[in-house]
Amino acid sequence: MSATEFAAAQWTRATGTGVDPHEYRRVTNGLASLTDWGPSFVRTGHNYLRRAQDAASPLAEGEYLLMAARWFHLATLAPSPEAHRAAAAADDALGQALTVLETDARRVSSEGFTGWLRGPADAPGTVVVVTGFDSAKEEFLDLTSALLARGLAVFAVDGPGQGVLAATTTFVPDYERVVGRIIDALGVARIGLVGLSLGGYFAARTAALEPRVAALATVSGPFRLDWEQLPAPVRDIMAIRTGSGAAAHEFARQVDLAALAPRITVPLLVVDGEQDVIPGVTNGEHLARLAPRGSYLSVPHGDHLLGNARPDWLSHLSNHLVHTLTGVTA
Incomplete structure (x- = not known):
């Protein structure tokens, strides 16, 4: 299956998870092959971690962390040797988010x-x-x-x-x-x-x-x-x-x-x-x-x-x- 076909197949699942549909298209349109899926989604997750670090309020920080967790999780959907690390990153981001948002x-x-x-x-x-x-x-x-x-x-x-x-x-x-x-x-x-x-x-x-x-x-x-x-x-x-x-x-x-x-x-x-x-x-x-x-x-x-x-x-x-x-x- 090509990256384009895989991205189309995961479209409603990803957007149902809560990621922005336009950002999903930007990320997946840049995939040369399915092997790029995991690394590209992990990079997007790290972008949200950086936004969380620079957030102006605890609420914004927590929201960015929740979004990072979503992208890290979606990184695991394509077979990849990095999948377990992405799952661990999703787990960590969710934990950080709840520590901030729900004491x-x-x-x-x-x-x-x-x-x-x-x-x-x-x-x-x-x-x-x-x-x-x-x-x-x-x-x-x-x-x-x-x-x-x-x-x-x-x-x-x-x-x-x-x-x-x-x-x-x-x-x-x-x-x-x-x-x-x-x-x-x-x-x-x-x-x-x-x-x-x-x-x-x-x-x-x-x-x-x-x-x-x-x-x-x-x-x-x-x-x-x-x-x-x-x-x-x-x-x-x-x-x-x-x-x-x-x-x-x-x-x-x-x-x-x-x-x-x-x-x-x-x-x-x-x-x-x-x-x-x-x-x-x-x-x-x-x-x-x-x-x-x-x-x-x-x-x-x-x-x-x-x-x-x-x-x-x-x-x-x-x-x-x-x-x-x-x-x-x-």
Whole structure:
């Protein structure tokens, strides 16, 4: 795939992350090949770090740091030997930003996870944001902001094989164990889960097996994977994140919610984009139909992760989690 094709494929994901679309075009228009992707995005991230150093106020400093985190994260989307360093830079920039902007934000880490707990200590509910294949806690800051604005606490997490932990760990199928440790570390009695892309599978599986999950939403989550039909780039990413081709094959075999979906008894919202068509991936309609309290939102023009359709689902999903956890209609 050429740099131009790759940039076009990542367009709505990048802009949905929150980077300026004009700057994205300027950066990607200057790429001679896909090998330039990582270095160019890292340079852009460092530009924002310099702006943060020269900022006239703490608010501006924090905003620049958040933007640096976004660009460093996007640098990891193309295969590169620098990807782990870029993920570490994204993690560091997010940490610096929250130190400046939210003095009550708390880093929470334990076996198999690390993330930031944000929001009021007396929040009426806590939501854990679970990301997917090549994503990280720095990607869905707009979702976090929407939940925080509704009074919830939010824990955006890198799990095994994700974000800053991708350098030292690999995917695990039994993600409910990770979430169990998260709930213990946060010291809460119950949580809501929102899973994005492969995180939708992790979150749905967890809701079926972890009784402390009280609310669930998924966005572009797979119901089932068929290894033989998956596109080569998807299989390559999975091999990197699981440690080998054989491990990836076995992991994909386990991504099947047919038996678990009927066990998800909490209120569930499944969000899909109708333009999100990936060979070998069965989307979430089956999950919504099989779960006893499932509902389904399909956005006709939505693509994968629906970065091109934020107004069509983001508020609805946030309100679903608030209402389920608190009984309040946002």
